[in-house]
Amino acid sequence: xxxLTQPHSVSESPGKTVTISCTRSSGSIASNYVQWYQQRxxxxxxxxxxxxxxxxxxxxxxxxxxxxxxSNSASLTISGLKTEDEADYYCQxxxxxxxxxxxxxxxxxx
Amino acid sequence: EVQLVESGGGLVQPxxxxxxxxxxxxxxxxxxWMHWVRQAPGKGLVWxxxxxxDGSSTSxxxxxxxxxTISRDNAKNTLYLQMNSLRAEDTAVYYCAxxxxxxxxxxxxxGTLVTVSS
Numbered sequence: 001x002x003x004l005t006q007p008h009s010v011s012e013s014p015g016k017t018v019t020i021s022c023t024r025s026s027g028s029i030a031s032n033y034v035q036w037y038q039q040r041x042x043x044x045x046x047x048x049x050x051x052x053x054x055x056x057x058x059x060x061x062x063x064x065x066x067x068x069x070x071s072n073s074a075s076l077t078i079s080g081l082k083t084e085d086e087a088d089y090y091c092q093x094x095x096x097x098x099x100x101x102x103x104x105x106x107x108x109x110x
Numbered sequence: 111e112v113q114l115v116e117s118g119g120g121l122v123q124p125x126x127x128x129x130x131x132x133x134x135x136x137x138x139x140x141x142x143w144m145h146w147v148r149q150a151p152g153k154g155l156v157w158x159x160x161x162x163x164d165g166s167s168t169s170x171x172x173x174x175x176x177x178x179t180i181s182r183d184n185a186k187n188t189l190y191l192q193m194n195s196l197r198a199e200d201t202a203v204y205y206c207a208x209x210x211x212x213x214x215x216x217x218x219x220x221g222t223l224v225t226v227s228s
Contacts, residue, residue: 001172032161035214037155044221045155050214054194095146097169099145104154 002026003100004091011108016081020105022091025075034074035092036065038102045090049076083109112136112217114206119222126196126226132189132219140164140184143209146188146191148202149221158204159191174200196226 003025011050012018026054034052039046047056048067052074062082067074074093086109091102118130131145139176157178159170168180169175189206205219210216 033213037215039155044218045215046218047210047212047214047216050212050216054212056212056214056216078221086223088154092155092157098171099155099157099160101147 001098002095002100004093006089006091006098006102006105008103009106009108011110012081014081014083014109017077017079018081018107019087020076020078020091020107021073022075023071023104024093026097028069028091029067029072029074030069032093032095034065034067036063036074036076037090037092039088041087041088048089078107081109085109112223114208114217114219116204116219116222118205119204119224121225121227122196123228124197124226127192127194128196128224130191130193130204130206130222130224132191134187134189134208137208139187140183144180144182144189145207145209145215146180146189146203147207147215147218148200148224149204149205150199153202156218161189161210193224196224198226200224203228 005023021065031063033050038048039045062079088104090104113135145160151152161180177195181190205221206219207215208217
C-alpha cells in the first residue's frame, strides 16, 4: 500500500494564489488518477478536481490540478482566493485494490 | 436528484455489531460502484470499503478486513456495511459515496455517526 502526504495547513490572503501538494510514497503518481475533494465544516466532501486535472461542472476555473512525475506528487492550485474557499482539502488516489486519501490540508483564507 | 441517505449509526459497546444502510435514489443504483468512507471526529477521510455494481467484487481497508462486510441489494437500491467486532478506533462518521463517470466519488451522503464506547 502507498500513502499520500499533504501539508497539514496552508494560509493565504484573499485574491492570492495557493498550491496544496500531495506526495505519493510509492508507485508512480502518474499510474493512477488523483482526485481532490473540498470539505467545509459540517458538510460532506465535494469533488473539485478529478482525473488529475478535470473540473466538475460548477467548479470555478480558479481551481486547477496537475501532477509532477519528478516529485511524484500532485498539486491543487486555487487562484483568486475567496473567503468561501476556506475548507479542508483532500487528495485521493488508488491502486489495484485500495483507495487512499491524503491526510487533508486546512486552507485558511485571511 | 441524486440522493444518498445513510442510517443505522449509534452507540455500541466494544466487540459489538452494527449494520449501516445507505438508501440511494435519483439514479440507476445498479449501474454504479459504491464506497464507504469514514471520518473520526476532527480527523481526515479514511477509505473503508468498495463494491462493484453487481456486488460480485469487494475490497477493504486492512484496518477493517475480516470484521466489516460490504454488500448491496440492487432491487432495494440500498448499500450496506455490516460491522462486527467493533473497536473504539472505529468511532467515526461513516459516509457512503458513489463512483461517478470521472472515477471520483461524485455524490456523498450526509453521514451517520458510529460511536464505540462502553
